Amino acid sequence: MSDLRASNFRGRTSGSVPDFPDGATVVSGISTLDSQGVRVAGVITATSFVGSGANLTDVISGIGVTGGESGGSVTANLGTGLTAINFSGATATYHEATGISTVTIAGWSQEDTWLFGS
Numbered sequence: 818m819s820d821l822r823a824s825n826f827r828g829r830t831s832g833s834v835p836d837f838p839d840g841a842t843v844v845s846g847i848s849t850l851d852s853q854g855v856r857v858a859g860v861i862t863a864t865s866f867v868g869s870g871a872n873l874t875d876v877i878s879g880i881g882v883t884g885g886e887s888g889g890s891v892t893a894n895l896g897t898g899l900t901a902i903n904f905s906g907a908t909a910t911y912h913e914a915t916g917i918s919t920v921t922i923a924g925w926s927q928e929d930t931w932l933f934g935s
Contacts, residue, residue, distance in 0.1 A: 826835045
């Protein structure tokens with residue numbers, strides 16, 4: 818196999834881009850560009866993204882919280898792709914079963930009664 822070294826590649830005509838019918842490997846990180854698309858190992862950043870994102874994985878799809886009256890329950894829809902819920906200041910128990918998560922915060926103390934009047 819031979820090496821071809823160049824500082825610039827241009828298309829055949831002014832303003833055109835070169836064609837790589839068998840693909841090209843760009844070594845700046847690990848990436849492959851061919852007729853099937855671009856495959857990159859690592860992090861990809863962009864100034865904007867276009868499309869629905871329907872095939873993305875591990876992305877939270879929506880966040881919504883509804884609350885009840887004093888003493889009522891609070892329901893939170895955190896979407897899909899959620900891997901952790903962190904609470905500060907209260908004892909929280911996290912249970913996961915078949916895609917449904919329940920968080921129970923235990924402990925209503927005298928100080929809570931003073932703050933919330935119940």
